[in-house]
Amino acid sequence: MFDVTNKTKSKPPISGLLFEQIKKEVLGENYSLSLVFCSNSLSQKLNLQYRGKNKPTNILSFPLEEKNGEIFLNLSIIKKQAKTKGVKDADYLIYLFIHGLLHLGGFEHGRTMTNKEKFWLKKFDLPEEVL
Numbered sequence: 475m476f477d478v479t480n481k482t483k484s485k486p487p488i489s490g491l492l493f494e495q496i497k498k499e500v501l502g503e504n505y506s507l508s509l510v511f512c513s514n515s516l517s518q519k520l521n522l523q524y525r526g527k528n529k530p531t532n533i534l535s536f537p538l539e540e541k542n543g544e545i546f547l548n549l550s551i552i553k554k555q556a557k558t559k560g561v562k563d564a565d566y567l568i569y570l571f572i573h574g575l576l577h578l579g580g581f582e583h584g585r586t587m588t589n590k591e592k593f594w595l596k597k598f599d600l601p602e603e604v605l
Contacts, residue, residue: 475506482511484549487564493571500575500594506542507578509571517548535574543578545571561604569595569604 476497478490490509497507512520517530524534532555534546547570556566572594581587588605595602 477508480511482513482549486511497575501579504541508544510546511549512546514550520546533570533574535577537578545574559603561601565600566604568600
């Protein structure tokens with residue numbers, strides 16, 4: 475199962491079908507994922523509630539069960555960060571989605587996760603500058 479919900483007035487720069495394809499490649503066909511595009515206010519509320527940080531963030535990922543999770547992406551922050559990095563919004567969005575998927579797959583920040591990110595960036599023909 476794969477659900478996409480947009481709680482913003484913005485339209486994501488890529489289709490839900492691409493997100494679903496990436497999810498299947500990274501986590502497998504049997505992983506159920508809910509993808510939510512959220513506002514600064516919802517992002518900040520969740521970030522405070524679950525991470526103790528009272529500010530909006532670009533992505534939050536929540537494993538719910540072994541093969542079930544949620545990812546919240548904040549398009550407003552992602553667009554600003556992409557511009558700062560000098561990369562396309564869509565490329566940075568896909569990178570962050572992959573980053574969240576890897577967290578759901580059990581990876582934590584560090585060399586192993588970075589190597590996995592580089593592998594998927596190469597596979598999906600994304601520039602390493604998004605890291």
